[in-house]
Amino acid sequence: DAGVIQSPRHEVTEMGQEVTLRCKPISGHDYLFWYRQTMMRGLELLIYFNNNVPIDDSGMPEDRFSAKMPNASFSTLKIQPSEPRDSAVYFCASTGPTSTDTQYFGPGTRLTVL
Amino acid sequence: QKEVEQDPGPLSVPEGAIVSLNCTYSNSAFQYFMWYRQYSRKGPELLMYTYSSGNKEDGRFTAQVDKSSKYISLFIRDSQPSDSATYLCAVPNQAGTALIFGKGTTLSVSS
Numbered sequence: 001d002a003g004v005i006q007s008p009r010h011e012v013t014e015m016g017q018e019v020t021l022r023c024k025p026i027s028g029h030d031y032l033f034w035y036r037q038t039m040m041r042g043l044e045l046l047i048y049f050n051n052n053v054p055i056d057d058s059g060m061p062e063d064r065f066s067a068k069m070p071n072a073s074f075s076t077l078k079i080q081p082s083e084p085r086d087s088a089v090y091f092c093a094s095t096g097p098t099s100t101d102t103q104y105f106g107p108g109t110r111l112t113v114l
Numbered sequence: 115q116k117e118v119e120q121d122p123g124p125l126s127v128p129e130g131a132i133v134s135l136n137c138t139y140s141n142s143a144f145q146y147f148m149w150y151r152q153y154s155r156k157g158p159e160l161l162m163y164t165y166s167s168g169n170k171e172d173g174r175f176t177a178q179v180d181k182s183s184k185y186i187s188l189f190i191r192d193s194q195p196s197d198s199a200t201y202l203c204a205v206p207n208q209a210g211t212a213l214i215f216g217k218g219t220t221l222s223v224s225s
Contacts, residue, residue: 004157033212041217042202042215042216042217042218043158043202043215043217043218045212045213045214048212055211056211056212091157091158093157099211099212100206100210100211100212100213102148102160102163103158103160103213104159105157105158105159106157107155107156107157108155108156108157
């Protein structure tokens with residue numbers, strides 16, 4: 001298996017632009033997580049899905065953030081409009097059969113908002 | 115108080131040193147604990163997990179839990195430059211539905 005795949009690996013955008021991050025989980029994993037990592041706040045859980053259904057989005061910082069999982073092999077995290085304080089590394093992780101099993105992380109997307 | 119806290123370091127040691135990495139947690143109901151390792155510009159990966167009942171050893175790595183003081187530790191013996199990474203502790207949240215990560219301790223082992 002190729003592991004969790006994320007794209008793009010790097011994204012540089014200007015404030016106010018829409019940003020879409022993509023994730024392909026490991027096949028067969030029922031859970032998908034989106035995290036954000038910064039030096040100040042560490043690794044923060046934004047939202048997670050079980051069988052494509054959002055279960056807990058309490059970590060989503062604002063309405064500017066939205067996430068979808070249209071099928072078992074694809075998820076997106078969208079920021080609209082983006083702001084400089086959104087600059088961070090965004091990770092996607094997947095696991096199964098329970099949500100607290102070993103999580104397998106993707107390589108992350110390094111987002112810079114100018 | 116945060117559910118899990120970790121000193122971010124950085125921690126610098128010479129090759130061959132014994133390293134101790136630590137986290138404190140707030141909820142005595144936590145049953146098991148994980149250590150993830152994150153190399154620069156990579157995603158975290160599971161290194162070890164241990165239940166609250168005691169220690170677990172895997173090669174040069176030992177994970178230890180002290181329930182009385184709510185303290186978890188990761189010991190690295192004979193540290194190597196390849197151990198240079200950020201180490202994050204993780205615990206399940208109170209609902210048992212997701213993991214909570216410490217901020218991570220950055221370790222640098224010099225040859």
